[in-house]
Amino acid sequence: MEFIHFVNKSALNIIKNNGIEVESSYRGPVILIFPLIRINFKSPSHAFRLQAIKNNLNLSIVESWERIGALEIRQNNEKVYGAIFSLNAEFYPMKVNIDISSSIAKKFVKKIDMLDSSLVIYDCDKSLSEVVANSSWKKYTIEAKFEVKSEIGLLALLECFKKSGGGIWGALSIYCLISKNIEEKFIKEIVDF
Template sequence: MDFIHFIDKSKLNLVLKNGIKVTDCYRGKGILIYPNKEISFKTYSSEPELIKDEKLSNKLSIDKKWEKIGALGLRQNGKTVYGIKVEVPNSCWPLKVFINIQHQIAKEFGKLLDEIDASGIKYLTGETLTEVINRIKSPQFTLEGLFIINSENDLKEFIEIFQKAGGGIWSAHSFDCMIQSDISAKSVKEIIE
């Protein structure tokens, strides 16, 4: 599976020469990447404007969807955004997945994760997602979950289960993957303007 990393256009030549280096970012020390895989935008609101935005967002290409999620900070700072499509070598796994889990899908998502042999998908605290959700007292919540995913196949299964439970991406940083190793220049497969 390929991933997309977003950069300021002014950094492009440096990335092509030296690769993508681990830096301090919004999620800590690492490199934020997004799977080059379709995940639909999903609002849980009945507000007409949000439903309209969901429909428009779901017409975007995969890389433009992820740009909407992963490059917001760059765009807000007036930067020209480029996507760097990379192959993540096995040496960079496991990776972290930060994911917003809405109360509307949380129990089903936890149940589906419990039903599989998820040895390659672990909630950061070592608990199951169901155990974490059962401790939440509020009936309406957004849980910012953090999972450790061991392999590409585990990530594909995780995304499939998330979508089967009714999950989707919505706002900035609602689904971030992070690796904690540099990505070499030779792993760059494509530049997306």
């Protein structure tokens, strides 16, 4: 399975020589990566529906993730680059964060509850079913944190999200975190946006 990591020009030079290194951030010492699979844009409101349709029709998978994952780099008016790479079993387990909106939460919970717990674990004191059932808000978004044990677990989790009606829109709707450096030999391609 392929992933992408977004960087600016100065970080690109480091990656070319040393690979992608773990960085300290508010998330801890990790690398923020995005899975290169098609997940359609889903607008947060009617006002953006046409834009979501255009994105789904016109953007490649890589371009779609660039819209989501490189927002901070673009906001700093810097050139965006994406390092595309594959990961083997040594990079698992992997943390995965997904923004679950109230519009899909109940469907998503049903699908997640059917997954083998040896593949995907909801990373919270309560079960996701409890969190959704106990929400007193009509509209909400849960930043759900999971741990996937393998590529099969990651694909199963993302498939549950898609089949529940989930989509990407806001910055970091779905992202993965790994805590191990990615050697330059794993990098297949550098994309210039």
